[in-house]
Amino acid sequence: MQSQDVAPRPAVPSAADSVVDVEQAEAALVEHYPRLVRLAYLVLPPGLGRNRRVLTAHALTQRALPRGRKSTPVIPAQATGREGDPGYAFVRLQVVRTALEAGLPLSLRAWPKRAQLPPLLPQVWGLKLFPRSGGADELALDQRLSALDGPARAAYVLRGLEKLPDGDVRKVLTAAGVADVDAALAKAEKVGAQQYGLLDSPEFDPCSLQARPTDLMRRRQHLKAALVAGAALVVCGALLGLPGEGWAPDGAAAPSYAQNPAAQAALDPSRVVKVAPAAWQSASRTDFSVWPARGELTGDRALLRRALAVWARPGEQVRVSVTPGTPSGGPAGPPQLLYAGTVDNARVVILYDGLRIARYAEPKDGTAGAAMDFARVDGATGAEASAVVLGRADGNVRYLMAPWVKKTAERDLLKPGSGAMALTLTDGTTSPLASPAAQQSSCTSWNVLQVTDGSGTQLLSDLGELVPARLTAGKPGAVEDASGAAGTRTWAPYACSLSAVRAQGVRTVNVWEFARQPLPDASGSAAWVCTRAETWRGGGTRVLAQFHTPGSPYGAVAAKAENVPACGPRDPQVLAGVLWKAKGGDWYLLAAGGPDTASIRAVGGVNGSAGTNLLTARTEQGAQAELKGMLRDGRGISGLQ
Structure with a gap:
């Protein structure tokens, strides 16, 4: 239950409550681990590369626990479950401090700090891990953050992600060892507060990752060189010289050594399915499977080959976006072509494999900057299968x-x-x-x-x-x-x-x-x-x-x-309440349930009941209450939180 025109948040706890032991810090770290890793990832210098930033962010967060009882200034996190928690304040400060240290240049005059070295753990061999790609807005914000120094990035993230006021941001940065906090705040101000919401994007979530192989060519070369250097040169030269393989034919795709016949058939542009223009008129279903192939480039086999190759194995420079719950691997068989043509300043290919829509886009003048987007559409019919995004500009x-x-x-x-x-x-x-x-x-x-x-x-x-x-x-x-x-x-x-x-x-x-x-x-x-x-x-x-x-x-x-049946076809019941301020200044608890709600009761900071699906109770600003309802069939219902 939330309120309109509510009173300010409670005061920050006193320093007497600021002693932190290992158990308290561990509980805060485990509960808020995804948020702390995101904080570290955003503060770390982008020059490390996305894979190393992910691993370093996890390493720094996992090393944030104290070795005994520690005292730390309590700085609220401005969110339920973290506000006033000295354990969270401590581990957050440790994460910010070590992330800033990781961005310091190495010097011959001093031993490197632990955070400046590549993390020993966690390590993933043979794979590169990186967050899901976002849109153009997330890319622009990432570029603007990369232009800032570490303290300014930390100031921006503490403001936007942690919702801290400037006074608390100053305390965190000062405790983390930042010398010129005023300069950091001034630089962060130039990025703009209107983009704070993007910090919660999957683009900056190092706990929701995509996996790609490391440089397979280099790995194979190193392995062969360790055994027999001459044999390695022969093998690698033969692989590079194979016709129809390598970088040129497949554009922005990663190299391929797969010889699986089914996989090769799925990537053959001559086998792409093209539905007849009038097929939908006699079909029993109106879905993507009866869309005809459109666009002026449906016959461009080189373009289709590049699109299929990038789908199966996008290169490191390809921006890949995947909606949640959508697999991003290559097609199991030859997909259906929905579109191939020029949209604004890009060549676009849209494909469908029965489960997903895949959209490949590359610039008109090359393949650098190619993008691959996936969306799950299984079971789509009628209006849900009526439109696909061609392009944004x-x-x-x-x-x-x-x-x-x-x-x-x-x-x-x-x-x-x-x-x-x-x-x-x-x-x-x-x-x-x-x-x-x-x-x-x-x-x-x-x-x-x-x-x-x-x-x-x-x-x-x-x-x-x-x-x-x-x-x-x-x-x-x-x-x-x-x-x-x-x-x-x-x-x-x-x-x-x-x-x-x-x-x-x-x-x-x-x-x-x-x-x-x-x-x-x-x-x-x-x-x-x-x-x-x-x-x-x-x-x-x-x-x-x-x-x-x-x-x-x-x-x-x-x-x-989230993930509740309320307000849905399985359970259409719902109960919610709000604190409301009348024009005369009086405060009320207003609550309502659906038509099948027989009674409502408020307990806790507000006591009131009603024998209908509507409750009105006079109260005070900032009051907290728990709502309980009873349906006409005798079943109980709780208020949404």
């Missing part, structure tokens, strides 16, 4: 549409009465439309794609992935497309909350107004709405309960949960 997105789509349009979800603006369709390709995925801090519009086919009209929203998410409205189990007047009006105050599920592999997002509650100061009725994002992998769902008062342009998130 200048904040706009361009789609390739299914052959059964008759019309496309762009509309602003925040302005349901403004109507839709038609988009042109040329060989299944739309004209560019503004993408909400490019928005960072402000949310003044949320443009969605409106698609009309033989079954009706649907709304699709770009969430930064290859396939847009379908938007629906209504009670779970009886949802409808949100393209109607009622659906767009329901979505309007909550469209900006879609930013919370970007790059999560989202398949559909449903909005449901489960209750409407009269406000105690007679200023109107507030709407209680539940939004539920379903993913292609089944798990990873995200549920938000939002509270919208009259006259407010946006809904406020009252509660949220």
Whole structure:
């Protein structure tokens, strides 16, 4: 339960509580390990390379435990579970200190610090590990952070990731040994606070990794050289001279020594499946398997070969992005070609293997800077198989549409009465439309794609992935497309909350107004709405309960949960509450459940009960309460947290 206009956070604990022992620090490290490793990864100098940064970040975090009882200044982490925890404050300080030491240049006048040397553990032989690649915004932020020195990077990360105020950032940096804290804060300020949200991106998550082989050629050369130097030269020369192998034919792909016939057949451009243009008209299903091959480069075998080779073994310089739950390995057999052509300043190939959409893009003037994107689409039919992203440029997105789509349009979800603006369709390709995925801090519009086919009209929203998410409205189990007047009006105050599920592999997002509650100061009725994002992998769902008062342009998130059945077809029940301040200054606990909720009870800091699905109880600012509900069938229900 969250509150609007709540009181400030509690005061920082006193220094008397700041003694840390090994057990306390270990508990904090284990509980918050992913966050601490992300912190170390972001502070470490990018010049180390992504693989060494990952291993070093894990090594520094694992070495952050004290050797006995330590005293440390308590600096709050500004988040539940870490705030005021001296154990977390200690290990975070150790991580920041050693990450800054790792960025110091080696000197002949002094022994190197342990953090300056490559980590002994952990080590992974034969593989390179690196985080999932993000989008252009994450790349731009990474480049800007790489231009900063270590203390400035640490200041930016402590501000943006840890949400620390400048006073606490100063304490951490000073304790970590930074000489000029003011200069570090000033440099960090130039990066911009509007990009803080990107620090939580998978681009900077060293606990969610992709694996690629190290330089197979070099490994083989070294092994042969250790045994017989002359024989090694002969073997490596023969491998380099094999026709049809190496770097040139496969562009940005890594070298291949595989001789598996099935794998070779899957990468043969002459075996790529091309569906007839009219096949979808007689097919029993409307899915990606009946899309025809489009684009002016469908006959470019060299381009298709490069795309297939990069799919199977992307080189070190290829930017690979994978939606959560999507395997990134090569195709099991010859895939289906959906598109090959020029989009803006790139050559683009889109392929489908029955489970995934794979999009390969390379510059017009070469293969340097190639990119490979994957998205899971198994079981997609109808509206879910209606659009694939062709390209993004200048904040706009361009789609390739299914052959059964008759019309496309762009509309602003925040302005349901403004109507839709038609988009042109040329060989299944739309004209560019503004993408909400490019928005960072402000949310003044949320443009969605409106698609009309033989079954009706649907709304699709770009969430930064290859396939847009379908938007629906209504009670779970009886949802409808949100393209109607009622659906767009329901979505309007909550469209900006879609930013919370970007790059999560989202398949559909449903909005449901489960209750409407009269406000105690007679200023109107507030709407209680539940939004539920379903993913292609089944798990990873995200549920938000939002509270919208009259006259407010946006809904406020009252509660949220992940991987729960609430608000879904399996269990449509939901219960949430919020602290609300009336115009006269009085504070109230407002709570609501779905239509099947028979009673609600609040315990803890607020005591109150109601024999309906709505609860109103007078309280004080900052009060905390636990909600319990009873359904009409006698089953109990707890409030979303």
